[in-house]
Amino acid sequence: MKKKGLIIALVALIAVAAILIFVLPKKGAETPATSTEQVPATGKVVNVYNWYDYMDEEVFDLFEQETGIHVNRMYFTTNEDMMVQVRVSPGAYDLVFPSDYCVERMIRENMLAEINFDNVPNFSNISKDLVNPDYDPENKYSVPFMWGTVGILYNTKLVSDPVDSWGILWNEKYADNIFMLDSIRDTMGVTLKYLGYSMNTREVPELKAATDKLIEQKPMVKAYYVDETKDKMVAGEAALAVVYSGDALYAMEKNEDLAYAVPKEGSNVWIDPMVIPATAKNKENAEKLINFLCRPDIAKKNCEYIWYSSPNAAAIELMGEDYTENTTINPSPDVIQRCEFFHDIPDDKLTIYNSFWGQVKNAK
Amino acid sequence: MTDFQVPVWGYWVMGAGLAAFLTLVGMYVKKNRGFKRPLFASPYVLWLALFTVIPCLLVAYFSFTDPAGNFTLDNFKNFWDSNYNARKAIDPKELESYLAMGLSLEDLGLARNAINIDTLVFSLWMAFLCTAICLLLGYPAAHIMADREFKLGPTLVILFIVPMWMNFLLRTIAMMSLLEDNGLINNVLEMMGVGRQKLLNNLAAVQLGMVYNFLPFMVFPIYNVLNKMDYKLSEAAMDLGCDKWHTFYKVTLPLSVPGVVSGITMVFMPAVTTFYISRLLGGGKVQLFGDLIEAKFLSTSLNEWNVGSALSLIMMILILASLGLLRKADPEGEGGGIV
Incomplete structure (x- = not known):
């Protein structure tokens, strides 16, 4: 009778040990990425983490057609949510759209990867006023998306x-x-x-x-x-x-x-920049997407959809008077000076x- | 932000707990020669442990620690004095320089401030009001619905349930557009010549939203008890010469107490922890204790999570205490056994 109880207890302990070994995170092992879609998180994909309704979704389709890289789309509603998510699921996101002051914090906490600007030739389209912003003084980590x-x-x-x-x-x-x-x-x-x-x-x-x-x-x-x-x-x-x-x-x-x-x-x-987390698994794909988003026709398409101020000088040229005559979207330099x-x-x-x-x- | 790490011994404790749990299950199986009730209950035990017990322990852990994980009572001190952490955050030299300039703590806005306590008392008052109004509105409604001679009773029951098919947030947002200055109700009032009233963004709107959302939780427990009540008891009372009022007062009311107690609990609990309804209908000008806790957890400053946990713990203890009191009134749990 007593022996049987002991055996049961032993079996239970072994089972628990097995479960614990299985469940316990191994040192250095990465937490699996949380993705809402079935497509694998690595390979020919890029995992984008953006604000709701902050991108003309057609742009992603065009990107997929042109490069064959699948865009996994994930969304957040506040900077705080985003910061927590990027921290707790390393490797889940390749391209993130935080607010400027958050970028400053993420740089300070070593959460961001330096962008290889050789892969982003279209960066030359960005207005010179918005290069080297206060939050990223040497412009190593971010590319402006909207402002x-x-x-x-x-x-x-x-x-x-x-x-x-x-x-x-x-x-x-x-x-x-x-x-x-x-x-x-x-x-x-x-x-x-x-x-x-x-x-x-x-x-x-x-x-x-x-x-x-x-x-x-x-x-x-x-x-x-x-x-x-x-x-x-x-x-x-x-x-x-x-x-x-x-x-x-x-x-x-x-x-x-x-x-x-x-x-x-x-x-x-304010500027909403694009950044790549230090833990990103598809950094080059993210850089390709940044470059794509900086292409004048794509930046124009996005700007006309979201209708915020565009940092893309070449896209502004394409949009013409509709954009430049609108003082809300295109405030005069002396207004910006006071901000x-x-x-x-x-x-x-x-x-x-x-x-x-x-x-x-x-x-x- | 410091990542919360479970200490190594934590895994051993959890492992030992799980082993003990499985051993118990094994012993039950053996003793009963097969699968019996306790085994079937085990998934629920596990569920409750994972989603109720462990989260509660985490809240307690956070409320007694600082962001670095060291033991502290500062979070509770901050409950007593909402400026406690702010004063601590200031560089002592900076504070000295201000004081040397002749500015007092009051001038700096850093003197003791009882915002947290005030808000808690205010929330308790709002919840009390909400419960009282729900009881006054809900009891007659339940009584009418349970009346056998009233043919529309079952229809009324369904009409009370139908709004609950929709999420309460949607209903509250819909209420916002009904109550606003150019909303439907004000347009009707204008047409009737009464003139536009301020219906939204005030205390009354928040209270209305709370009562509207929680009323069914008062009506149904009372309705259940009244519906199951032996009708013959009232008939006997009538036969023995009671008039309608005395029948109600001497027979129906005492028998419905368990339902009332259950209803009070079901309304008071969500009412005292209300948030979001107050923000939507109060226009962000009315702050309840729930809003306060939410704000703490939505803050980027990690310090605030610990303070928020302390506030949550205080709230949980308050609710537990009131549940304990109510349990005395309904020991058999007749009113749905919620208490």
């Missing part, structure tokens, strides 16, 4: 004053008629700009001043939105809204009364930002 600004989208039927300063967002006349961005860096950033500080400040008194300004504004704010803003503005739900230029263009196309302005105090200018890039803020300083933003969100 834009943050500004005020307003309804010309509801706003009589000139929209040339962030101050209009504190004008009592528009109480309960303002949408702000539900996003720490953007909203703190425009307030800091309004007060004459840098958007990248780490000085506590400046952050405190911006926090107080935002708490003062809160009763006048109709809602803090991110993705909803553009559709609500099209529907005429508010007079003023802080938006990204891309959303502004989308809304202005659907409602003629809407207009967009970058205030005189300056604002944020700032976001820099990555280290975790400890971000704690202060978070704490202050919490005070704004909790204000009654």
Whole structure:
């Protein structure tokens, strides 16, 4: 009786050991890539990780036809999601589209591979102003994909004053008629700009001043939105809204009364670059795809689909006046001059930002 | 970002646990000379261990550690004072220089701030209100639906279920477009000459969304109990001279207590952890405890994950405590046995 129990226990232990050996990750072994499609993750493929609806999908089909390289498409909705995914599944992604300040962080944390620009001859099409950006000063890791600004989208039927300063967002006349961005860096950033500080400040008194300004504004704010803003503005739900230029263009196309302005105090200018993770398994294919996306006709196709500002000078030439005459998509150089890039803020300083933003969100 | 690594001894503990579990299964098989109930239960035990017990342990682990994995109580201190971590993050020299300039902690916005506690109390209040409203609306509804003489009862039951075929997020987004300034309800009000009202982006809208989403969880447990109740008991009470009100008060109400208790739990639990509904209908201006925790976990700053875990742990303990209290009221679990 007792012997039999022992035997059973032994068998169970052996089974467990077998399972553990099977399950335990071996040192140096790579975690398998998570791909939504059945196509293998290596070979004649490239695994692309992009924002939703941030690429004319036809472009990928053309790429597959021309090169025979299959494009596995995966999507993310926030930079934070993307960072976590790239970290936990090394080798799963070959080409990623983070925001500029994230690239800065990824470079600092050695998450990115240096791009071999010999494989990207079309890089010469990129505007010279956007080469060697702040987040990648020697331009080793990234190629700009799209860029834009943050500004005020307003309804010309509801706003009589000139929209040339962030101050209009504190004008009592528009109480309960303002949408702000539900996003720490953007909203703190425009307030800091309004007060004459840098958007990248780490000085506590400046952050405190911006926090107080935002708490003062809160009763006048109709809602803090991110993705909803553009559709609500099209529907005429508010007079003023802080938006990204891309959303502004989308809304202005659907409602003629809407207009967009970058205030005189300056604002944020952002670039969405393409980067290759250090763990990428198909680096050359990714470089081929980058080169393809920088080809003027392809960049034009993408720009006309997404309708954000294009970093591709050759593509802009192809698009002609439709593009150059549109001041929202093609702001004048003096507007750009007044704008700032976001820099990555280290975790400890971000704690202060978070704490202050919490005070704004909790204000009654 | 530090990658969380299970310590080596963790594998041994898990292995030993699994071995003990399999040994137990083996002994059961032997003792019962074949496959019996406990064996069939084992997949569920494994499931619960993987998706309930281990995640809970992870939350507890994160709430007592810093991002580097060292033991700390700072996350709970940060619950008490939401500026605790911010003050710690500042370079002491920088802080000194500000203080030397004559700025106080209040001027710097870094004095003790009770945002987390305020938000928790506020969430409890909103959940309490939501439960009370659901009970007031839900009990009569359940009573009517369970009434045998009311022919439309079964139809009403189905009508209560139908909206649940659709995801609650979709329903809440639909509610947004109903309530907005140029929305359907306001257009109708305008036509009727009442004028447009502010229906969205305020507390009332959030409360409406919560009640709308959680009402079925109150109605169905009560309906189940009332429906199964022996009708003859009421008839006997009537025969013995009770009027309708007394029959309800002396017979029906006491018998339906288990359903009410179950309904209260089913509504209060999701209500107190509500998030997203508050953001959609409150326009990001109303912050509940659930939103607070969500914001912590969506932050790029890793520090916040540990704080978020501590907040979650506090919330779980609160819910467990309230469940324990409610269990006393319904020991047999008649109202669906949820408690």
